[in-house]
Amino acid sequence: MIEPVRIAIDAMGGDHGPEVILSGALRALERRQDIRFLFFGDEKRMRPMLDASPRLAAVSTLHHTDVAISMEDKPSQALRKGRRVSSMWLAIEAVKKGEADVALSAGNTGALMAMSKLCLHMMSHIDRPAIAAIWPTIRGKAIVLDVGATIGANAQHLFDLAIMGSAMARIVFDLPKPKVGLLNVGVEEIKGLEEVKAASRLLRQTPLASLEYFGFVEGDDIGKGTVDVVVTEGFTGNIALKTAEGTAKQIAQYLREEMGASLISKLGYLLARGAFARLKAKMTPPNGGVFLGLDGVVIKSHGGSDAVATAGAIEIGYAMVRHELLHKIRDALAVSHEDVLGPVADTAEKVFDAPLPSAPLEASNR
Amino acid sequence: MIEPVRIAIDAMGGDHGPEVILSGALRALERRQDIRFLFFGDEKRMRPMLDASPRLAAVSTLHHTDVAISMEDKPSQALRKGRRVSSMWLAIEAVKKGEADVALSAGNTGALMAMSKLCLHMMSHIDRPAIAAIWPTIRGKAIVLDVGATIGANAQHLFDLAIMGSAMARIVFDLPKPKVGLLNVGVEEIKGLEEVKAASRLLRQTPLASLEYFGFVEGDDIGKGTVDVVVTEGFTGNIALKTAEGTAKQIAQYLREEMGASLISKLGYLLARGAFARLKAKMTPPNGGVFLGLDGVVIKSHGGSDAVATAGAIEIGYAMVRHELLHKIRDALAVSHEDVLGPVADTAEKVFDAPLPSAPLEASNR
Numbered sequence: 015m016i017e018p019v020r021i022a023i024d025a026m027g028g029d030h031g032p033e034v035i036l037s038g039a040l041r042a043l044e045r046r047q048d049i050r051f052l053f054f055g056d057e058k059r060m061r062p063m064l065d066a067s068p069r070l071a072a073v074s075t076l077h078h079t080d081v082a083i084s085m086e087d088k089p090s091q092a093l094r095k096g097r098r099v100s101s102m103w104l105a106i107e108a109v110k111k112g113e114a115d116v117a118l119s120a121g122n123t124g125a126l127m128a129m130s131k132l133c134l135h136m137m138s139h140i141d142r143p144a145i146a147a148i149w150p151t152i153r154g155k156a157i158v159l160d161v162g163a164t165i166g167a168n169a170q171h172l173f174d175l176a177i178m179g180s181a182m183a184r185i186v187f188d189l190p191k192p193k194v195g196l197l198n199v200g201v202e203e204i205k206g207l208e209e210v211k212a213a214s215r216l217l218r219q220t221p222l223a224s225l226e227y228f229g230f231v232e233g234d235d236i237g238k239g240t241v242d243v244v245v246t247e248g249f250t251g252n253i254a255l256k257t258a259e260g261t262a263k264q265i266a267q268y269l270r271e272e273m274g275a276s277l278i279s280k281l282g283y284l285l286a287r288g289a290f291a292r293l294k295a296k297m298t299p300p301n302g303g304v305f306l307g308l309d310g311v312v313i314k315s316h317g318g319s320d321a322v323a324t325a326g327a328i329e330i331g332y333a334m335v336r337h338e339l340l341h342k343i344r345d346a347l348a349v350s351h352e353d354v355l356g357p358v359a360d361t362a363e364k365v366f367d368a369p370l371p372s373a374p375l376e377a378s379n380r
Numbered sequence: 381m382i383e384p385v386r387i388a389i390d391a392m393g394g395d396h397g398p399e400v401i402l403s404g405a406l407r408a409l410e411r412r413q414d415i416r417f418l419f420f421g422d423e424k425r426m427r428p429m430l431d432a433s434p435r436l437a438a439v440s441t442l443h444h445t446d447v448a449i450s451m452e453d454k455p456s457q458a459l460r461k462g463r464r465v466s467s468m469w470l471a472i473e474a475v476k477k478g479e480a481d482v483a484l485s486a487g488n489t490g491a492l493m494a495m496s497k498l499c500l501h502m503m504s505h506i507d508r509p510a511i512a513a514i515w516p517t518i519r520g521k522a523i524v525l526d527v528g529a530t531i532g533a534n535a536q537h538l539f540d541l542a543i544m545g546s547a548m549a550r551i552v553f554d555l556p557k558p559k560v561g562l563l564n565v566g567v568e569e570i571k572g573l574e575e576v577k578a579a580s581r582l583l584r585q586t587p588l589a590s591l592e593y594f595g596f597v598e599g600d601d602i603g604k605g606t607v608d609v610v611v612t613e614g615f616t617g618n619i620a621l622k623t624a625e626g627t628a629k630q631i632a633q634y635l636r637e638e639m640g641a642s643l644i645s646k647l648g649y650l651l652a653r654g655a656f657a658r659l660k661a662k663m664t665p666p667n668g669g670v671f672l673g674l675d676g677v678v679i680k681s682h683g684g685s686d687a688v689a690t691a692g693a694i695e696i697g698y699a700m701v702r703h704e705l706l707h708k709i710r711d712a713l714a715v716s717h718e719d720v721l722g723p724v725a726d727t728a729e730k731v732f733d734a735p736l737p738s739a740p741l742e743a744s745n746r
Binding site for chain 1: 411517518528531532563565566572573598599600601602603604612614616617619620621622624625626627628629630631633634635638639640641644645647648649650651652654655656658659662663675716743
């Protein structure tokens with residue numbers, strides 16, 4: 015029998031309260047029987063939901079706390095008031111303690127990232143975290159990272175983003191060797207940022223079993239689905255993500271206006287409303303940003319998530335654990351960093367293989 | 381009588397040849413009688429068009445050259461083969477020599493920018509050029525700059541982009557004091573790039589008659605039309621522009637697929653096709669990127685422009701000259717750079733107003 019996936023949930027995060035989050039958990043449970051939940055938050059508000067659903071109650075534990083992080087709290091404030099005591103912290107800490115496999119919150123992204131870093135620490139080889147988003151494309155879906163955890167990146171960090179993003183893509187898209195592109199500008203007069211060019215050389219030079227490096231991609235390649243993983247640093251990634259969201263909203267608004275502009279077009283809309291619903295579904299990205307680079311799995315659910323979206327984020331967390339995201343990342347990092355450091359390691363080995371001079375040994379006896 | 385606007389056109393730029401460009405010029409002429417054209421390119425190909433249109437011929441001069449820059453030429457290659465002899469260079473040089481008021485090309489952007497910088501030089505106070513694009517928004521239109529002329533920007537360059545973009549917005553939108561926003565990330569844990577924050581302080585501290593500084597905006601604010609001018613450096617601006625284009629294409633593709641998926645939705649599409657046509661028109665940005673920061677007006681028309689799009693780019697060039705873009709930028713720069721340097725100037729004045737100590741004077745007699 016396989017072990018269940020234990021999901022620690024900050025039930026106080028998000029705009030709609032614990033009721034919606036627990037409903038989402040129940041939905042996720044209908045799909046996956048091998049889930050256990052640890053809910054952190056206001057017991058008085060969570061208890062009635064569990065009393066009403068013996069099935070959810072059977073796989074859940076409640077952990078009461080009065081302290082919740084608000085959407086307005088800055089990360090520093092959140093840490094001051096919520097460290098060790100808030101529902102958000104306790105959910106993350108459950109992962110740290112080995113009581114849960116993944117933490118999930120629909121709360122304040124900045125606070126969640128700050129607490130995750132402080133509580134879980136970074137993975138070895140990785141200095142800075144990233145947030146990966148799943149993005150709808152014409153061909154299906156792509157993973158874009160970093161969409162806002164860290165501003166700026168050197169070549170090594172971009173390289174590590176490629177490794178981490180492709181590990182996630184192997185799980186989400188069930189691909190053995192996802193295609194990875196580096197986001198760059200294509201206008202001729204500018205050849206791109208130095209660090210992006212250096213990261214490209216690094217990705218070309220390093221033999222990697224876990225990904226196929228495609229080369230540079232431009233902004234419009236994201237939606238085209240040119241690659242499975244789009245790598246960029248957090249400033250540009252965040253602006254690209256929000257710009258795409260804004261453009262989609264803008265077109266939806268135009269469509270509403272134009273479809274309502276005449277009786278004929280209203281009739282046309284009525285006839286084609288199934289098509290519009292499918293369009294909307296296609297353009298809605300899956301809920302659940304994955305924090306990468308941490309020594310533990312943390313999922314950020316959208317603040318406005320309903321039960322369906324919450325279940326979607328839980329499903330992503332489930333998949334990351336079941337398919338061993340951290341293990342895949344660690345393996346790929348170990349191999350790639352070995353490859354990158356190959357010549358150094360070789361030299362070191364030769365030094366150690368050579369007969370030891372006597373002086374250091376004598377010195378060590380002192 | 382007002383002076384006509386003299387437009388120098390690289391007739392060999394773009395994907396469709398001089399025939400389409402001259403047709404576009406004829407269209408523009410139908411709207412504006414006070415235009416004169418200087419066409420640079422292959423006379424054999426241009427002559428029949430002029431022979432067929434005495435009206436266009438009456439306001440045009442042809443300047444033959446065999447050398448054309450191709451879309452594949454890198455800027456350095458373009459300069460080697462095209463400096464002083466290509467249709468692109470000659471159009472720009474006509475502005476330099478005072479024979480034309482604006483140069484327009486649908487050719488290679490990188491080559492056009494490199495030649496413009498080399499031939500026209502930068503405006504005083506400005507170190508680096510920018511490309512400004514007009515972007516459709518829910519509320520109308522916005523100007524976004526820089527969309528790819530220069531990678532990276534310090535606070536002063538971002539400040540100057542705000543000044544130049546707002547001068548252009550005053551013309552394009554006929555607004556006395558356009559609202560300007562700095563593109564930044566809104567995720568809580570990251571407060572944005574240092575240079576963006578410094579530019580924000582500079583814009584807040586400097587009293588400017590030519591623009592209203594709004595503050596930071598995020599990627600989705602571009603399409604919302606939160607501000608009239610969105611300022612960012614060229615790497616992020618280019619990626620935001622292409623990402624928005626990609627998202628619009630992606631939605632158009634989904635719409636086509638879904639509308640064709642059933643007989644009922646096909647019927648719906650037929651009934652609402654007027655609405656779809658208007659949607660498409662709304663989402664199509666006006667043709668014509670404006671190069672800013674140069675000591676002359678240069679307009680980049682889209683490579684794939686048809687006659688209508690070419691006429692649109694000519695109209696933008698016309699407006700920039702008629703409403704004195706360069707004059708507006710120079711004025712605003714002079715005032716703002718004075719304001720920025722205000723305290724220094726004040727101190728200098730006080731020093732000069734104060735009774736001069738005798739020692740320096742004596743010293744100066746030596």
